[in-house]
Amino acid sequence: MTEAEKRLPPKREIVIIIAVLALLGLLAAAVGFSGGKAETARVLVDGQTVKLLSLSADCEYLYTGSEGAENLIVVKNGGVSVVSANCRDGLCVNQGAKSRAGQSIVCLPHKLIVQLEGDSSEVDAYAK
Amino acid sequence: MRNRDYIRRLTVYALLTSLSMIFSYIESAVALPLPVPGIKLGLANIVSLFLLYNGGLAGALAVSAARCALTSFLFGTGLWQLAFSLSGAVLSLVGMYLIMKTGRFSIFLISMAGGILHNAGQLLVAFFTIGGAAIGYYAPVLLLSGAVCGLITAACARAVFKVYKGGRIE
Structure with a gap:
């Protein structure tokens, strides 16, 4: 186990992580609030x-x-x-x-x- | 000497299989009261990450497959559940292994990708077995939860790595 493998995410990765979470969150919200009243x-x-x-x-x-x-x-x-x-x-x-x-x-x-x-x-x- | 290595590896894999079975059992026993089915933390991913880093892809796949088979038939609904858990496990392990092999990403990003791929694999099986529209509705929420849970299990695995002094399992 090298130090590199135990490290916290570097800045570059934090940006990727936040972008992925935001994208999926928006997608989930878009699907959740779409659609009118069901019949x-x-x-x-x-x-x-x-x-x-x-x-x-x-x-x-x-x-x-x-x-x-x-x-x-x-x-x-x-x-x-x-x-x-x-x-x-x-x-x-x-x-x-x-x-x-x-x-x-x-x-x-x-x-x-x-x-x-x-x-x-x-x-x-x-x-x- | 060779024989000794073999027995050591077998023992460690067996122990890790039982550990991941306990994780799976706890998760299936304590169902989260969420409005979306299928969200769980995926604690067994800690074992998978540990094996990917300290053993290799083959060992991680073997332990995952053993866990899926045993938990599906012991605590689950059998073949149907096996298809579900195996598809998620294999897709996530192979994906995490490939990203790890590039050597450019931390365990957090690798595990997040693993969480997303795990749920994507399960969604694919659901898509082909119970139909399209309803699954599409759940897909974004499940992928998001996979990402979040992947980050949480990465933090757990990192804590394990910090205290683990056992060396590689080979």
């Missing part, structure tokens, strides 16, 4: 749509998958959240309620995504 929530499992929920009325949808996988998805006041789930980490429940188009709730153990969309035309097509 529908699409529930995907393994990339396949299993359910479309309209956010205009409160409702509940219990997803049941193979090997007893369960996620209770609740629409309330124009937002959607996973209220309870029997997955290993419970991260989908931690993600709370989402209401902007483009946002999503992910449950990796169940390969489930609740994706919020702004356009409602597909719900009508699905309902037919």
